[in-house]
Amino acid sequence: TALLCDSGQSLEIVSEQNLRDNCHKYPMIIVPELYSGLDDDTFDILKSYAANGGSLLIVGAKTSCIFAQKGFGFKAEYYDELPEIPNWANCNIGHNNRGEYSSKIPCYFSLCGDNHGVTKGACITNSQCDNKKVFGNLHNSLRGEGVPFSVKFDFGKGKIGVIGIDLGTQYHDGMHQLHRELIKNISDEMYNPLAKIESVCGILELVCLEKDNRIMLQLVNANGNHSNPTSITEGVIPPVLDAKLSIKTDSIPQKLVLQPENKLIDFEYKDGRAYFTVE
Numbered sequence: 001t002a003l004l005c006d007s008g009q010s011l012e013i014v015s016e017q018n019l020r021d022n023c024h025k026y027p028m029i030i031v032p033e034l035y036s037g038l039d040d041d042t043f044d045i046l047k048s049y050a051a052n053g054g055s056l057l058i059v060g061a062k063t064s065c066i067f068a069q070k071g072f073g074f075k076a077e078y079y080d081e082l083p084e085i086p087n088w089a090n091c092n093i094g095h096n097n098r099g100e101y102s103s104k105i106p107c108y109f110s111l112c113g114d115n116h117g118v119t120k121g122a123c124i125t126n127s128q129c130d131n132k133k134v135f136g137n138l139h140n141s142l143r144g145e146g147v148p149f150s151v152k153f154d155f156g157k158g159k160i161g162v163i164g165i166d167l168g169t170q171y172h173d174g175m176h177q178l179h180r181e182l183i184k185n186i187s188d189e190m191y192n193p194l195a196k197i198e199s200v201c202g203i204l205e206l207v208c209l210e211k212d213n214r215i216m217l218q219l220v221n222a223n224g225n226h227s228n229p230t231s232i233t234e235g236v237i238p239p240v241l242d243a244k245l246s247i248k249t250d251s252i253p254q255k256l257v258l259q260p261e262n263k264l265i266d267f268e269y270k271d272g273r274a275y276f277t278v279e
Contacts, residue, residue, distance in 0.1 A: 003171040007183040008197035010208040028191040033060030051156030061123035074127040081140040123164030129153035202240035
């Protein structure tokens, strides 16, 4: 949840029971890291949701393996190549079986070809669909092409995206800019949100609300050490600068107002979205 918020995704947390009759309300559904499976009815609901035009994002190594086995149009298996430059801290591999061994091996991941982060418990994911896109690769060294762990592909009338690492857990253990970039990159391809952070200097959280036929966007400065358990108080929180946002509307908005100053905001309307800047 923290990773999604820090990546500018406005979200709602729902249980499987609440999804049963409400899937159609959500332009994208994210299944986070699972430690056990879901009931068969939920798998059927999610498969029907994607096949009928929804966007389903599956996150987590074990989650990817579970959904692959349930016939969601892709293959998944644990990445078990030994790293060229090992980082064995807290891995505790010992003499465990192969599955446990693979789930703890540290490795590298890349986005855009040349940026690298460190992960572990990674899963290779791939789809035979012709219309697919790879968002990230796994490596056992800091060079080479690697193998895909994050892909997006067509599924019926909709889309399925897969991220084969425990992204949320690893973001909680150590916040990484590439984690946020990965979520943003794949989300931008999966759905067209009501409101979107186009670019920003700093970490900006976004909450979308509707009331009395008005769209209200709450912008939250998420800079600072609030996620650091050793930080008790803050003296200064760095400002978020040059936030460029957009809102999806069926027609040109009558006006955009910045509160609490009650200040009108200039905007450009193009292709069904109003683009504006909050300095």
